[in-house]
Amino acid sequence: MATDYDAPRKQEEESPADSLEALQASRGGNAQTAVIDVEENDTAEGIDLPGADLSNEELTVVVVPEQSDEFTCSSCFLVRHRSQVALEKNGLKYCRDCEG
Template identity: 40%
Template sequence: MAADYDAPRNAPDGDENTISIEARGTKATGLAADLDEGDSADGFELDAAIIDDALDVVVLPMQENEFTCVECFLVRPRIQLDHESKLGPVCMECAAL
């Protein structure tokens, strides 16, 4: 039996289980549904010592035996070089795709 899914759905009159949209109210969805009443951005405080340690990162320059793949933009060791394209080196993982 074919059903017309575009046709408006009308609830039978006198249905006790039917609740209007106004009566149901709005319900939070997504991230708002996961938050508790007391949650706010101001409620999270981090210790200054933890912040300083977490942001202390040493960045090394690219080594002689490394290359940057032009497809995924990751720095890879030369052993993972598949081929050189017009744009530059391509790693084995990107060449397999």
């Protein structure tokens, strides 16, 4: 059956359950409050704003040197596995993504 969605809808009589007063009465005194679970790390102190002075911060990441089975692409400068070498030219290696 085809429905004309542009046609004006017929207003049905408002049922008592749809009124605001009826909904509030059905809730009664059981007012529920939202509980927010906040962790210690979720404070404003943990947020780094753009342009913030981070000169007093220490490096907390362990930097691993390039392994024997890896190379650095001369185009994108990403460290890749040697299986990703697409081209080696003049001693420079290029990955598949850059040469693909």
